[in-house]
Amino acid sequence: GFNCGIVGLPNVGKSTLFNALTKSGIDAENFPFCTIEPNTGIVPMPDPRLDALSEIVNPERVLPTTMEFVDIAGLVEGASKGEGLGNKFLANIRETDAIAHVVRCFDNENVIHVANRVDPAQDIEIINMELALADMDSVDKAIHRLTKIAKGGDKEAQAQKAVLEKIQPHLAEGKPLRSFGLNDDEKKLLRSYNFLTVKPTMYIANVDEDGFEDNPYLDIVRGIAEEEGAIVVPVCNKLEAEIAELDDEERDMFLADLGMEEAGLDRVIRAGYGLLGLQTYFTAGVKEVRAWTVKIGATAPEGAGVIHTDFQRGFIRAEVVSYDDFIEYKGEQGAKEAGKWRLEGKDYILKDGDVVHFRFNV
Numbered sequence: 001g002f003n004c005g006i007v008g009l010p011n012v013g014k015s016t017l018f019n020a021l022t023k024s025g026i027d028a029e030n031f032p033f034c035t036i037e038p039n040t041g042i043v044p045m046p047d048p049r050l051d052a053l054s055e056i057v058n059p060e061r062v063l064p065t066t067m068e069f070v071d072i073a074g075l076v077e078g079a080s081k082g083e084g085l086g087n088k089f090l091a092n093i094r095e096t097d098a099i100a101h102v103v104r105c106f107d108n109e110n111v112i113h114v115a116n117r118v119d120p121a122q123d124i125e126i127i128n129m130e131l132a133l134a135d136m137d138s139v140d141k142a143i144h145r146l147t148k149i150a151k152g153g154d155k156e157a158q159a160q161k162a163v164l165e166k167i168q169p170h171l172a173e174g175k176p177l178r179s180f181g182l183n184d185d186e187k188k189l190l191r192s193y194n195f196l197t198v199k200p201t202m203y204i205a206n207v208d209e210d211g212f213e214d215n216p217y218l219d220i221v222r223g224i225a226e227e228e229g230a231i232v233v234p235v236c237n238k239l240e241a242e243i244a245e246l247d248d249e250e251r252d253m254f255l256a257d258l259g260m261e262e263a264g265l266d267r268v269i270r271a272g273y274g275l276l277g278l279q280t281y282f283t284a285g286v287k288e289v290r291a292w293t294v295k296i297g298a299t300a301p302e303g304a305g306v307i308h309t310d311f312q313r314g315f316i317r318a319e320v321v322s323y324d325d326f327i328e329y330k331g332e333q334g335a336k337e338a339g340k341w342r343l344e345g346k347d348y349i350l351k352d353g354d355v356v357h358f359r360f361n362v
């Protein structure tokens with residue numbers, strides 16, 4: 001699956017968000033294939049299409065697709081120099097696909113801010129600086145290592161070194177690589193370094209209940225995000241923690257009272273999905289109707305690989321019905337009769353909502 005690391009300064013509301021995410025998360029026992037670490041929350045991706053499919057198929061169980069959130073507490077100023085277990089946290093971030101950076105955008109005298117003032121721009125800069133410094137460190141080491149090889153005439157090493165030297169000053173200013181404007185060739189050359197500051201990032205602006213509008217802190221975060229090609233999700237983490245305690249019915253009423261269509265957490269998950277360029281396909285059998293996550297542009301065998309690597313290796317064909325056709329013709333049989341059932345080969349690019357049955361050799 002795909003995962004998203006939650007970072008931010010102390011006391012900005014990370015744990016509150018993480019706890020809300022884990023509480024509304026799903027039962028580990030439904031997911032025997034994943035090991036759930038204590039600092040990890042597996043959160044279902046809300047998708048009303050699953051209900052519509054289930055009404056037609058009537059399966060024994062329905063499983064949503066998920067996104068994993070990892071709580072990376074303890075990233076503080078000086079982390080890149082190894083302060084406060086800094087290196088361990090940076091290593092944790094390196095393993096994530098995307099970053100959710102929580103920024104405090106609420107005033108509250110009772111909640112001490114680490115620097116004694118609420119200042120989103122400064123907070124963001126501190127964290128981004130640590131991440132940039134960590135990348136700087138990797139760049140310096142890599143250049144050092146590549147210098148000799150490049151001198152020996154190795155073209156790949158020369159190309160890599162040239163890009164690394166190009167990005168060095170940008171990182172030195174504490175700016176994320178996301179905002180550098182790397183072209184595709186450069187991205188490819190740098191891929192193996194797994195830099196922290198190229199990871200797709202969303203800022204979670206943690207606002208108060210009444211802080212969604214006319215909030216200067218929020219405006220500051222939006223300005224910064226725009227400059228560096230990140231996105232902003234305003235959420236009231238405290239409220240989300242309360243919502244996470246409710247059952248489904250109570251929650252719908254609570255949200256309706258607040259005039260909200262969906263919980264903030266759902267917006268966070270959706271944003272993560274968008275950030276990573278993900279889409280959903282479905283399998284719809286009588287045993288199980290289930291949603292699966294793949295990258296946009298994934299081929300049918302790659303999609304099969306999400307279910308099991310054997311499915312990918314032994315891939316023969318995919319039987320595909322689009323979601324709309326599946327609903328309109330009330331299932332596979334109806335879609336078949338209407339000529340909407342397709343047999344696709346290994347080059348087929350999966351589309352969002354495809355209802356798929358894989359044929360494979362074991």
Ligand code: GDP
Nearest residue numbers: 010011012013014015016106108111207237238
């Ligand atoms: P962390 O150190 O980043 O994990 O921060 P916590 O989640 O522990 O939050 C620090 C304090 O801020 C706690 O007392 C929370 O109840 C409070 N807090 C978190 N989110 C909000 C919010 O949206 N509004 C207000 N007023 N307080 C919040």
